Amino acid sequence: MKNKIQVCLIIGSADIPKAKDINFFVKRKNDLVIIAADGGLKNASKLKLIPHFLIGDFDSVSPHQLKQLPSETKIVKFSGQEDTDIEKSIKYAQSKGCKEFFITGVLGKRIEHTIGNISILHKYTNKHTKIRIIGKYSLLEVINSSYKFRTHPGEKISFFSFNKETRIITNGLKYPLNDESLFFGERESISNETTGEMASLEIRSGELLLIRDLKTITANG
């Protein structure tokens, strides 16, 4: 176990995609560190992944589960109420130098946790830290500059802004935006569609929550 963490997969206790979808993003990363965030231990086992760390206050882990832990898994107990188990996991990995995160098992169960975890994406993404949430059907990311991507025509793509200043130009989408503003509760772009093999978003100011279709991404190899 290296002291420096490069890439980190954090597993929460909500909905997860198929193991092959997770593997698509992390399989070639030899320096990957896996963290089960509290009750996410069960999802790690479903994904047949052995976590390097189990982090949380263990209010969702039974003594039996703790006993069954593989010897490779190090227990890091945090009992502060301020941060969620996902935030505790991010902060722990950051303290070891980690700058790239994949987070799964954080969407779809209780809506307040789902929104809270999307809030975390906004809170911790910055020019030094890249975070992607792998949902059951989607890949979520906060972007604030140019984003160009390979796709298959017809990929469903959605974006939301929680920042009044966000302005965006799109290329290669069925419903184009040309230096237009988006703001939550006023305007959004849901189930937009790519039209060719490439598409791009250019953020003129502010930032966007980008939601792409997982099936299209993993099919693109």
Place this chain on the structure above:
Amino acid sequence: MKNKIQVCLIIGSADIPKAKDINFFVKRKNDLVIIAADGGLKNASKLKLIPHFLIGDFDSVSPHQLKQLPSETKIVKFSGQEDTDIEKSIKYAQSKGCKEFFITGVLGKRIEHTIGNISILHKYTNKHTKIRIIGKYSLLEVINSSYKFRTHPGEKISFFSFNKETRIITNGLKYPLNDESLFFGERESISNETTGEMASLEIRSGELLLIRDLKTITANG
């Protein structure tokens, strides 16, 4: 079928709570009108509710389902791409004078639709229109003034703001806020808890997305 609609229940195709939870909110409302939003028809049938209207572009309803429709259900076809089926349903009911909405089956499946439907809550709530989303575990509402409620001690309550100007004072919560600001991606209150039989939120400016625990509300009668 009255021409004027007072209260409307809109049913979408995502996760729904138990029928008894829906009934808690709508059972005494004789003037209730039920709208199935496209694929929500299936959820209406699960809830043993016969919709007065089926609204949408019917991309999620099979010809077989249309044939099986009860004769009480009026079909209203909208094919505009701009609005989602939920928005089409709200606008239709509003055109008939409806001012109070319950919406269910709009959270938990695809994350872009979940966020989009919470965005709708922000877009359509105003001093003339009251909207509540009944989720699987939660009741969601946008509030912008005082909100006082009966509860059981220990009810989990969460709130988020997508407005930089929101300031809030709470009473009767375990983690109190005293004229403090909240903003998505900066600060939120997740799984706060009530401490007594009554609690209140006072919004000094802006507005809040309030998420209460469905089980506590329905247990309170």
